[in-house]
Amino acid sequence: xxxxxxxxxxxxxxxxxxxxxxxxxxxxxxxxxxxxxxxxxxxxxxxxxxxxxxxxxxxxxxxxxxxxxxxxxxxxxxxxxxxxxxxxxxxxxxxxxxxxxxxxxxxxxxxxxxxxxxxxxxxxxxxxxxxxxxxxxxxxxxxxxxxxxxxxxxxxxxxxxxxxxxxxxxxxxxxxxxxxxxxxxxxxxxxxxxxxxxxxxxxx
Numbered sequence: 001x002x003x004x005x006x007x008x009x010x011x012x013x014x015x016x017x018x019x020x021x022x023x024x025x026x027x028x029x030x031x032x033x034x035x036x037x038x039x040x041x042x043x044x045x046x047x048x049x050x051x052x053x054x055x056x057x058x059x060x061x062x063x064x065x066x067x068x069x070x071x072x073x074x075x076x077x078x079x080x081x082x083x084x085x086x087x088x089x090x091x092x093x094x095x096x097x098x099x100x101x102x103x104x105x106x107x108x109x110x111x112x113x114x115x116x117x118x119x120x121x122x123x124x125x126x127x128x129x130x131x132x133x134x135x136x137x138x139x140x141x142x143x144x145x146x147x148x149x150x151x152x153x154x155x156x157x158x159x160x161x162x163x164x165x166x167x168x169x170x171x172x173x174x175x176x177x178x179x180x181x182x183x184x185x186x187x188x189x190x191x192x193x194x195x196x197x198x199x200x201x202x203x204x
Contacts, residue, residue, distance in 0.1 A: 032204060033076070035066040035159060039197025041084045046176070046184040048091050055184050060086040062195055068109065076109040080124065080143070082165075084193070088176075090183045097176065097183060099132035101193070103165055105143050118149040120159075128167040128191075134178045139191075141167035149201070157201040167191040 043057035064082040071077055082103040089096045105126030112119040121144075128141040147161035169186045176184040 031070040033066075033068040033070075033201050034204075035064075035068065035199055035201040037064040037066070037159065037161065037197040037199030038062070039064075039161070039195050039199075041086070042194045043086055044192055045187050046088055047187045048184060049182045051185065053091055054187065055088050055091060057088045058086045060084055062197065064197060064199070066107075066201075068201075074111045074113075076111075078107040078109050078122065078124070080105050080107055080126075082195075088184060095183075097133050099130060099175070102129040102131070103127075103141065103143065104129070105141070107143065111149070116150075118151070120147045120149055120161075121145070122147075128165065130175055132175050135175045137173060137175055139167050139169050141165055155203045157203070159199050159201050161195075161197045161199075163195045163197065165191075165193040165195075167193075 039062050040059060041062045042059050046055040046057055047053070048055055062082055062084045064080060066078050066080045068076045068078040080103070082105075084101045085098060086101070087096050087098045103126065105124035107122045107124030109120055109122040112121070124143045126141055126143070127138050129138050130136065143163060143165045145161050145163035147159060147163075150158040152158065167190070169189055169191050171186055171189055173186060174182070175186075176182060
């Protein structure tokens with residue numbers, strides 16, 4: 001089991017801000033909502049060990065679970081957890097390796113009432129957990145989305161969503177390295193996932 005590495009100290013202030021917002025939640029909220037979503041994640045590229053060629057990470061399904069509470073009639077607070085498992089192929093040995101991504105974010109969600117549906121927009125702060133065949137690491141990240149809600153009843157809604165995640169990584173991270181032998185690196189210091197998802201929200 002690889003040891004878990006945490007983000008550099010320079011990012012501590014960023015995470016402290018996330019925690020401060022999380023604990024500023026209105027604990028008097030009485031209307032809660034649970035949402036489950038499935039969708040497709042479109043992955044950015046990695047770069048090979050010699051930093052000369054790009055490596056494609058596979059586009060894979062994602063699953064997400066959100067816990068929300070109403071702050072005002074048009075605003076929600078939300079904790080969102082999103083999981084993806086994907087692969088890449090080493091360009092030298094042609095071996096395939098997998099790595100998992102787990103996003104956890106505190107979001108603010110705004111509702112805009114349309115004629116027959118609700119348009120949603122959200123922005124969030126949190127962390128990204130990467131777990132490969134060789135190592136694990138956590139980095140700070142942000143997320144943003146736009147979507148729709150079709151209300152079937154006071155308690156059930158169909159939701160659609162377009163979402164991006166941006167994670168601040170390190171180009172020389174050892175996530176894809178075994179001892180001194182590295183198979184890939186993050187292509188840039190910013191890892192950007194994009195997703196399209198569909199799900200159901202239950203309010204109680």
